Amino acid sequence: MSLIQVINPNTSLAMTETIGQAARAVAAPGTEILAVSPSQGVPSIEGHFDEAIAAIGVLEQIKLGRAQGVSGHVIACFGDPGLLAARELASGPVIGIAEAAMHTATLLATRFSIVTTLPRTLVIARHLLQQYGFTHHCAALHAIDLPVLALEDGSGLAQEKVRQRCIQAKREDGSGAIVLGCGGMATLAGELTQELGLPVIDGVSAAVKMVESLVALGFGTSKHGDLAWPLQKPLSGAFQHLN
Numbered sequence: 001m002s003l004i005q006v007i008n009p010n011t012s013l014a015m016t017e018t019i020g021q022a023a024r025a026v027a028a029p030g031t032e033i034l035a036v037s038p039s040q041g042v043p044s045i046e047g048h049f050d051e052a053i054a055a056i057g058v059l060e061q062i063k064l065g066r067a068q069g070v071s072g073h074v075i076a077c078f079g080d081p082g083l084l085a086a087r088e089l090a091s092g093p094v095i096g097i098a099e100a101a102m103h104t105a106t107l108l109a110t111r112f113s114i115v116t117t118l119p120r121t122l123v124i125a126r127h128l129l130q131q132y133g134f135t136h137h138c139a140a141l142h143a144i145d146l147p148v149l150a151l152e153d154g155s156g157l158a159q160e161k162v163r164q165r166c167i168q169a170k171r172e173d174g175s176g177a178i179v180l181g182c183g184g185m186a187t188l189a190g191e192l193t194q195e196l197g198l199p200v201i202d203g204v205s206a207a208v209k210m211v212e213s214l215v216a217l218g219f220g221t222s223k224h225g226d227l228a229w230p231l232q233k234p235l236s237g238a239f240q241h242l243n
């Protein structure tokens with residue numbers, strides 16, 4: 001049995017539930033999913049400030065997950081907040097949902113589109129495309145112009161906006177695949193793939209399968225070089241628990 005920790009970096013438990021549901025839907029029979037979110041932080045992540053706050057919560061959860069013996073970790077926010085810092089702190093693999101979805105898209109199509117939430121988060125997705133080397137694979141980025149938590153308000157409006165944007169992206173972008181740009185969209189991918197007739201990729205499920213594969217291959221995060229354990233120094237105040 002292997003235990004994979006799936007971290008919703010925001011503090012909205014309904015979204016943690018959505019993310020956990022998507023992760024469990026694809027987990028292998030021998031995999032248990034531990035869906036968690038920080039005890040304190042930001043209710044939704046919609047910009048650079050939110051990402052900075054969320055990153056501390058990610059590190060707390062990585063440390064807790066290690067203590068619980070998890071075999072790997074998923075960071076289930078499309079900004080992949082705290083990814084490299086989390087890899088320093090982790091022994092198992094740590095996969096962000098943006099990198100997982102982007103990698104998956106490039107294996108299925110020559111170009112992909114991204115559909116995310118607020119326009120101000122588009123630059124975060126652009127930065128990740130550059131960081132991961134996928135700028136030339138991404139044909140277009142779209143924002144539904146609704147806040148992240150609109151995905152959890154029960155109205156279905158955000159889900160319908162995602163659907164309409166995916167239809168538009170298929171019609172206009174010349175992409176062969178679409179990446180859903182928010183952890184809260186995780187449960188929409190299957191139906192949209194069926195309806196649109198092209199891969200609509202959710203990073204949560206993609207990341208869970210990547211962690212399973214890396215663990216099955218016997219790999220953990222490299223501890224040689226810049227992702228070695230953090231240098232030991234006395235962390236003070238609110239950060240003492242990260243020592």
Ligand SMILES: NC(=O)NC1=NC(=O)NC1=O
Nearest residue numbers: 044045077078117182183
């Ligand atoms: N682009 C996004 O919507 N990012 C996100 N903010 C969250 O709180 N979760 C996400 O996936």
